[in-house]
Amino acid sequence: MARPFTRQQALQNQAFLEALERTGNIRLAARRVGIPYGTIQHRRRTHPAFAQEIDAALAFAAARLNAEGGLRRPGAAPAGDSPHRTQGGEAVVVRRRDGKLQMRAAQPGKLTRQCEQAFLAALGATANVRLSAAAAGASEAAFYRRRRQNPAFAREMRLALQQGYDRLELALMESWSLGSHHDDAWRHNAPPALPPMTVNQALQLLYLHQKEARLLAEPAHIRRRRGESREAHSARLGAMHEERLRRDREAYDIAEMLRDYRGEAPMFAPAPLPDLAQVKGWSKARRRAEGEAEPDRALFGGWRIAEMKGRTAFVAPDSTGGPALRRRERKRDPGSSPG
Secondary structure, three states: OOOOOHHHHHHHHHHHHHHHHHHHOOHHHHHHHHHHHHHHHHHHHOOOOHHHHHHHHHHHHHHHHOOOOEEEEEOOOOHHHOEOOOOOOEEEEEEEOOOOOOEEOOOOOOOOOOHHHHHHHHHHHHHHHHHHHHHHOOOHHHHHHHHHOHHHHHHHHHHHHHHHHHHHHHHHHHHHHHHOOOOOHHHHOOOOOOOOOOOOHHHHHHHHHHHHHHHOOOOHOOOOOOOOOOHHHHHHHHHHHHHHHHHHHHHHHHHHHHHOOOOOOOOOOOOOOHHHHHHHOOHHHHHHHHHHOOOOOOOOOOOHHHHHOOOOOEEEEEOOOOEEEEEEEOOOOOOOOOO
16 A cells, blocks of 8 residues: 655645646646646555545536636637537437437537546546536536436446445545544644633533543443443443543554654564574574584474483372472483484
8 A cells, every 4th residue: 555645745635636626737736736747646646535536626626617607718719619519410329219220410519428428537536426417517417318318328327426436435434544634634733722711610611521531421322321221331331441442542543653754663663583692591503603513403493312311201100199200311322323
């Protein structure tokens, strides 16, 4: 996954999206907020949520411009020469009343294939039929009628609506993460001054919000009721405990996110393993490091038979009922190997 945006990048993206909704031009909006055009395109490729927000902003800009009559350069073609409307005389395939297909000359002012594609592109970004129709410069009734008459367009409209729903769901899930910085602007601003109040009013406010701010308020669905049973009471306490654990985990995640933003190591980062040759008790490791041990023999792996000499072994219980310990000496054959 791509690295989450920093707070500075998130603020830049918000300013860019606001400029994009006003202009409807990605390059112009990037120039107005002082962000390189390549940076915007890179963020658009690597962050699906940001890409969905850009497409939605373009749809809103197109809808607003169409509602205002469109913006045209001096000397440009009149509004009737829009690629979203037919000029009259274009070859189109229509279905007659008897169900047969026929090639006819299009009437002026009808929707073109470019208009359909603009509508489907906006629908795949917003999942809103009315907004997508406004972005394409037509009425939603025209596209509903086109869906009833054209099975291919009905299929594409269904797929575009499904894509728009999936993109909105993914963008919403990404906005819930701690690194999205969508809802934490208030934490980075100085708090406003307290309004004048008496001591009695201050104590009343502390009393009203003590449970929510200090003790942990009860969830509404398990609030204690009259005649509450023992099982219901246990369920309420269990839910409060789970909520407390969730808040502790949330506070830890926020702290870790801030540490990562500052470039610091995680709080519970595992310590690097030391050299085994320097660990006390691994005498064979030291001998291997010094070159005394044989290189073709295993360094670790338990005791060998030849090394069991002088080890303590358990034998049958003695007269007192407890296990007796004795030293067992093994003779080594002079011709046998140590292994």
